[in-house]
Amino acid sequence: MKKLTKWLEENKITEIECITPDQTGIARGKIMPTDKFIDEKGIRLPESVLLQTTTGDYPDDETYYSLLDPQDIDMVLRPDDSAVFTVPWAAEPSAQIIHDCYDSMGNLMELSSRAVLKKVLALYEAKGWKPIVAPEVEFYLTKRCTDPDLPLVPPIGRSGRQESGRQSFSIDAANEFDPIIEDIYDWCEEMHLDIDTLIHEEGAAQLEFNFRHGEALKLADQVFIFKRAVREAALKHKIGATFMAKPISGEPGSSMHVHQSLTDAKTGKNIFSNEDGSASELFHSYIGGLQHYIPQMMPIFAPNVNSYRRYLPGADGNAPVNIEWGNENRTVGLRVPQAAPSARRVENRLPGSDTNPYLSLAGNLICGYLGMVNHLKPRMPIQGRASEEADETVPWNLEAALEAMSNSEDIRNALGANFVDGFVATRRAEYEGFRRVISSWERQYLLSTV
Numbered sequence: 378m379k380k381l382t383k384w385l386e387e388n389k390i391t392e393i394e395c396i397t398p399d400q401t402g403i404a405r406g407k408i409m410p411t412d413k414f415i416d417e418k419g420i421r422l423p424e425s426v427l428l429q430t431t432t433g434d435y436p437d438d439e440t441y442y443s444l445l446d447p448q449d450i451d452m453v454l455r456p457d458d459s460a461v462f463t464v465p466w467a468a469e470p471s472a473q474i475i476h477d478c479y480d481s482m483g484n485l486m487e488l489s490s491r492a493v494l495k496k497v498l499a500l501y502e503a504k505g506w507k508p509i510v511a512p513e514v515e516f517y518l519t520k521r522c523t524d525p526d527l528p529l530v531p532p533i534g535r536s537g538r539q540e541s542g543r544q545s546f547s548i549d550a551a552n553e554f555d556p557i558i559e560d561i562y563d564w565c566e567e568m569h570l571d572i573d574t575l576i577h578e579e580g581a582a583q584l585e586f587n588f589r590h591g592e593a594l595k596l597a598d599q600v601f602i603f604k605r606a607v608r609e610a611a612l613k614h615k616i617g618a619t620f621m622a623k624p625i626s627g628e629p630g631s632s633m634h635v636h637q638s639l640t641d642a643k644t645g646k647n648i649f650s651n652e653d654g655s656a657s658e659l660f661h662s663y664i665g666g667l668q669h670y671i672p673q674m675m676p677i678f679a680p681n682v683n684s685y686r687r688y689l690p691g692a693d694g695n696a697p698v699n700i701e702w703g704n705e706n707r708t709v710g711l712r713v714p715q716a717a718p719s720a721r722r723v724e725n726r727l728p729g730s731d732t733n734p735y736l737s738l739a740g741n742l743i744c745g746y747l748g749m750v751n752h753l754k755p756r757m758p759i760q761g762r763a764s765e766e767a768d769e770t771v772p773w774n775l776e777a778a779l780e781a782m783s784n785s786e787d788i789r790n791a792l793g794a795n796f797v798d799g800f801v802a803t804r805r806a807e808y809e810g811f812r813r814v815i816s817s818w819e820r821q822y823l824l825s826t827v
């Protein structure tokens with residue numbers, strides 16, 4: 378706290394956003410003047426904040442009361458002084474400080490997604506392993522739209538025109554949004570986010586930012602903050618930005634691919650490679666773990682009804698519909714990029730951009746961990762194009778995915794039964810809400826035909 382107080386003084390910070398990610402990845406917390414923050418060294422919030430859905434609803438009563446105190450008591454949030462960022466878009470000098478959530482006994486709240494990631498990282502630490510990850514985050518810039526019944530359209534770029542067609546990797550198409558991109562870059566620099574490259578993705582006004590590889594908790598924090606920054610940069614320029622997995626029919630979806638490797642915590646050496654440069658047994662069993670456990674982990678990689686619209690075989694975009702692996706192969710869900718032995722890694726291409734980054738990293742890492750400790754073997758790698766058929770072992774819709782996750786003893790043991798029950802229950806509550814809304818497809822095709 379001393380170091381943090383000094384930093385706040387040096388940066389003349391007058392206002393603090395005390396934030397924590399809920400299960401959906403939304404920042405929840407309180408805003409206060411710096412003096413009050415320093416006096417109180419933490420805040421209190423109702424525990425139920427961690428069981429809120431994206432729509433602000435809660436799960437059914439039975440789950441709610443089995444996981445939370447019936448009086449809806451407070452939890453205590455304490456700042457993590459290694460997760461402190463300025464707020465470059467704020468009107469006055471401000472800081473956003475990520476907090477951890479503790480229960481009345483002083484333990485990390487099992488329902489907190491940041492705590493779930495810490496739990497997984499502790500398993501790695503006990504083995505003397507340190508995972509290294511690199512997320513790639515895609516999103517769309519869109520024209521502002523307040524009517525949810527109207528489709529989203531691309532914003533007007535610098536040329537005064539709206540983008541159409543496919544512009545993968547086009548520098549000029551990215552430059553159309555230069556003023557926004559400049560803000561994102563400047564702000565990321567000010568906040569010390571480890572942004573590596575920017576590319577224009579396939580979709581109209583779809584961009585991708587890649588993060589430099591590093592430690593998982595640090596990168597989860599950075600993606601959490603990055604998403605806020607992108608939305609704010611878009612707002613400043615009077616447009617929108619969305620991390621929905623499939624915001625526009627007929628356009629590619631948005632993903633959050635995660636590159637993953639494993640190092641020896643002491644030496645820092647990549648232990649996915651043997652001394653002679655070949656792939657290690659750990660590497661193969663890590664992939665075996667991803668293949669075995671992804672079907673039970675889908676609600677984490679694809680948490681919304683909308684997430685599953687990315688995975689339609691033959692749909693626009695390159696979203697995978699399989700969990701095969703292969704070297705330098707973009708038609709599989711688990712791609713092993715061409716790299717030196719010291720950079721040997723696997724990229725999971727399944728997670729959507731709408732995933733909570735803490736849970737996505739925890740989910741990936743626990744699949745790999747369980748694979749390694751149980752010596753699982755991967756399937757044979759795919760050479761050439763993978764089948765266009767969707768892999769039948771994976772639940773490709775939210776209902777089936779939730780069923781698979783809540784029935785998985787291994788995932789319940791690894792991530793915590795209370796967490797799994799709470800997470801599944803918030804997703805189910807959202808799904809129930811979705812089921813009550815009549816869509817434009819129904820109006821278009823059923824209204825006057827059936």
Ligand SMILES: NC(=O)CC[C@H](N)C(=O)O
Pocket residue numbers: 515578629630631632687694695696697726
């Ligand atoms: N970079 C890519 O391969 C595109 C990924 C694609 N946008 C998806 O949703 O999965």
